[in-house]
Amino acid sequence: MESLVAWVRVTQKRRLRVIDVDADRNPKLVDELHVSETPSLVLIKDRREVGRLEGRATGRQIEELIRPHLAA
Numbered sequence: 028m029e030s031l032v033a034w035v036r037v038t039q040k041r042r043l044r045v046i047d048v049d050a051d052r053n054p055k056l057v058d059e060l061h062v063s064e065t066p067s068l069v070l071i072k073d074r075r076e077v078g079r080l081e082g083r084a085t086g087r088q089i090e091e092l093i094r095p096h097l098a099a
Contacts, residue, residue, distance in 0.1 A: 028066045028068070028083055028084055028089075029066070031084070031085075031086050031089055032045060032047070032068065032089070034086070035089060035093065039093070039097070042097050043093065043097070050062065050065050060076075062081070063081065064081040064082050066082070066083065066084075067079065067080065067081045067082075068080040068081075068084060068089065068092070070092055070093060070096060072096050077096055078092045078093070078096070079092075080092055
């Protein structure tokens with residue numbers, strides 16, 4: 028999933044901010060986001076969670092998650 032998220036970071040850099048979080052180094056944030064499985068992708072918009080993928084995800088799943096939230 029890392030390579031897919033890196034692709035999103037590059038192709039959508041004007042519309043999204045992508046932040047990698049090391050779960051082992053940031054257990055408090057992991058708790059706050061209620062992450063139960065890694066890797067996880069949590070989509071936050073206007074300071075609230077609007078989508079989530081836990082476990083390995085495909086490029087199509089990631090695209091379907093973010094597409095509705097991208098500004099035109």
